[in-house]
Amino acid sequence: MTAAVVRRLLQAVMVMLAMTVIVFIAINVIGDPVDILISPDADQIERARVVQALGLDLPLWQQYLRFLWAALHGDLGESYVYNEPAIRVILQRLPATLELAVSAILIAIVVGVPLGLYAGLRPHGILSRVIMTVSILGFSLPTFWVGLVLIMFFGVQLGWLPSGGRGQTAELFGVQWAFLTKDGLAHLILPAVNLALFDACLILRLTRAGVAEVLPLDFVKFARAKGLKESRVIGVHISKNIMIPVVTIIGLEFGSIVAFSVVTESVFSWPGMGKLIIDSINVLDRPIITAYLMAIVAFFVIINLVVDLTYTALDPRVRLQGEGP
Amino acid sequence: MNATVLEVRDLRTHFGQAKAVDGVSFSVARGEVLGLVGESGSGKSVTGFSIIGLVDPPGTIVGGQIVFDGRDITSSSREEMRALRGRRMAMIFQDPMMTLNPVLRIDTQMIEAVQAHENVSRADARARARDALGMVGIPSPDERLQAYPHQFSGGMRQRVVIAIALLHRPDFIIADEPTTALDVTIQAQILAEMQKLVAQNNTSLIWITHDLAVVSRLADRIAVMYAGRIVESGPVSDVLARPLHPYTAGLIDSVPSRNQRGERLRQIPGMAPSVARLPTGCAFAPRCARADAMCTQAVPLFPAGPREHRCVHPLPELRV
Numbered sequence: 001m002t003a004a005v006v007r008r009l010l011q012a013v014m015v016m017l018a019m020t021v022i023v024f025i026a027i028n029v030i031g032d033p034v035d036i037l038i039s040p041d042a043d044q045i046e047r048a049r050v051v052q053a054l055g056l057d058l059p060l061w062q063q064y065l066r067f068l069w070a071a072l073h074g075d076l077g078e079s080y081v082y083n084e085p086a087i088r089v090i091l092q093r094l095p096a097t098l099e100l101a102v103s104a105i106l107i108a109i110v111v112g113v114p115l116g117l118y119a120g121l122r123p124h125g126i127l128s129r130v131i132m133t134v135s136i137l138g139f140s141l142p143t144f145w146v147g148l149v150l151i152m153f154f155g156v157q158l159g160w161l162p163s164g165g166r167g168q169t170a171e172l173f174g175v176q177w178a179f180l181t182k183d184g185l186a187h188l189i190l191p192a193v194n195l196a197l198f199d200a201c202l203i204l205r206l207t208r209a210g211v212a213e214v215l216p217l218d219f220v221k222f223a224r225a226k227g228l229k230e231s232r233v234i235g236v237h238i239s240k241n242i243m244i245p246v247v248t249i250i251g252l253e254f255g256s257i258v259a260f261s262v263v264t265e266s267v268f269s270w271p272g273m274g275k276l277i278i279d280s281i282n283v284l285d286r287p288i289i290t291a292y293l294m295a296i297v298a299f300f301v302i303i304n305l306v307v308d309l310t311y312t313a314l315d316p317r318v319r320l321q322g323e324g325p
Numbered sequence: 326m327n328a329t330v331l332e333v334r335d336l337r338t339h340f341g342q343a344k345a346v347d348g349v350s351f352s353v354a355r356g357e358v359l360g361l362v363g364e365s366g367s368g369k370s371v372t373g374f375s376i377i378g379l380v381d382p383p384g385t386i387v388g389g390q391i392v393f394d395g396r397d398i399t400s401s402s403r404e405e406m407r408a409l410r411g412r413r414m415a416m417i418f419q420d421p422m423m424t425l426n427p428v429l430r431i432d433t434q435m436i437e438a439v440q441a442h443e444n445v446s447r448a449d450a451r452a453r454a455r456d457a458l459g460m461v462g463i464p465s466p467d468e469r470l471q472a473y474p475h476q477f478s479g480g481m482r483q484r485v486v487i488a489i490a491l492l493h494r495p496d497f498i499i500a501d502e503p504t505t506a507l508d509v510t511i512q513a514q515i516l517a518e519m520q521k522l523v524a525q526n527n528t529s530l531i532w533i534t535h536d537l538a539v540v541s542r543l544a545d546r547i548a549v550m551y552a553g554r555i556v557e558s559g560p561v562s563d564v565l566a567r568p569l570h571p572y573t574a575g576l577i578d579s580v581p582s583r584n585q586r587g588e589r590l591r592q593i594p595g596m597a598p599s600v601a602r603l604p605t606g607c608a609f610a611p612r613c614a615r616a617d618a619m620c621t622q623a624v625p626l627f628p629a630g631p632r633e634h635r636c637v638h639p640l641p642e643l644r645v
Binding site: 221222224314 | 441
C-alpha cells in the first residue's frame, strides 16, 4: 500500500516537471511582454534595463532553469499588471473558484446519483425516460447559453436571484468566502447550477449504466434472498459496486470545473481564477498565466491521487494489484 | 418428521407469452431432500425463485398457491416476503464467484444477514457469523471474516454462502445447482457437508440440478421437470431404477457411465420446445418414440403408488 502511494507520488512529481517545460516554452513563444509593459516612448536604455531586470535577455534554457529554481522556492514571478507575486494573485482568486466548483460538483452529485439510481432501477418507467431525455439536453446545450438563459429567467424576469458578482463575503481561516453569508449564497446559486448541469447529467448517465450492469448479477439477488431491506440492497450492495466510474468522473470533472470555469465565471462576472486568466491572457501577463497553469496541473495531479486512493477504499481487488511486484 | 413444510400447488409463473412454469405441484416434508431435475429452460430455477418471491420482471406468478407455514405466500406483501427470506427460507445460487458481493467483506455480508431479521448487536451478530463459518468447515473463521470474497477459492466461497443460508436455521433451503460450477472433488465435499448440515438442523432441501448423479446421492425424492411441468416424481431410487416417463428414461440414458465404454453416447433426439410455443398435450411428444395421437390431448397427472407421472404410455418394463 505504502509502496503504491510512493510510486504514485513519484509519478506525480514527474508529471509536474514535464509540465513546467511545456508551460515555460509555450508561454515564452507567444508575444513579447516588453512591448506591453514599456510605454512606446521609453528610450533604448530604459528598455534594456527592464529587459535585463526581467531576465528576458538570457538564452531560453537559462531562463527556464531560473524559472524552475524560483518555482521550487514558491516564486513563479511577479505579475506585470498587479506588481505582486503571481502565485499570491492566483491564491487570492482560488477560494472564489473553489467554492463555485465545490458547490457545482455537490449539486451534480446530489442531483445526478439519485436520479441515475432511479432511472437504472426502473428502466422502463415513464419518469426514467423523461430523466434520460432531459439529461441528453443537459450535456448538449452550451454552458454559456444556459448561463444566459438562467440570468434572463431567474435574474431578470423573476428577479429572484442576483445574476453577477460574488456578493458579500465572510472570513473563515483568513480567507473570504461567499457561501458564509446569505447574500453570497444567493450570488452563488446561479453560477453553481450552471456549472453543475453538465456534470449532473454525466453522473446521472454513468450511474444509470452502472445500475443496469449490476442489477441482474447474482450477488444482488443473493442480497435480496438474505432478506435485506431494499434500501440496503440499493444503498450498499448496488451503490458500492457502481461508484468506481462515478468517482473517476467526479474527480476529473472537479479538476475541469476549477480549470475551465472560465466561461461561467465570465458570464456571471464571478471574480475567480477563470476570469483572472482571461484578463491576464489579454494583457499577456506571463507570470500569472504560468502560475495559473502550474496551479491547475498541481490540482489535477492531487485530484487524481485522491481518486486512486478512493478506488482502493471502494474496491478491495484494486488494493491487491497495487501491492503486487 | 413428516409434517409438510412447503406445498406448491399448480404454480404458474409466466414471462409474458412464455410459460416458464405452468402448473407445478409438489410438497416437501420437514427434513426431506427433494431433487428438482430438468434441463436448462425447464423452469426449475424459476420455480425456486417463485417460491422465495424473487422472480425477475417481467415474470409474474399468474396462478397457483405456495403454501408455507399454513398460508399462501403468493399473496404476501413485499415486506412479509422479505421477513421470510433468509430467516425461514434461504436460497443458494449456482456460481459462488458471483453470489457474494465483491466489494464487501465477508463479515459485513454476514452481519447484515443476521441483523436483517434479528435485533442483535454487531458483536453478537459477528459471533454468530463466526460460528456459522466454523460449522461449514472454514478454518480460522475469525480471520476469514475480515477477508473479501476474492480471497477465497470457489469451494470456500460456496461454504460461506451455505453458512449465510444457515444463519437463521431456515425451514427449507432452495439450492440452485450449487455444485455445478465447482471441481468434482470440491463438489463431493460440498455435497457431503450440505447433507450433514441439513440433517443436523432438520432443514428441508430443494436441490435444483440437471445432474442425476448428484440427485441419486443426495435426494429422498425426485421431481423431473420438462417445459415448465413436472412430468414424473417419486422416491429417488424407484424413479431412477424404473422411470415411467420416457423423458426421465432419456435423461437417465444420457448420463455417461462406465458400463457403456466405447459405445456412442445416447442422447434424446430433437430439442426442448420453446416455452413460448408449447404444443397442446404432452410437451415431450415431438421427441418421443412412444408418442401417438393420444399424446396430443392434455395429459393429466397419473398417480402410481407413491409416484406420479404425466404420460399416457408409461414405460412398463423393468429396467436394470
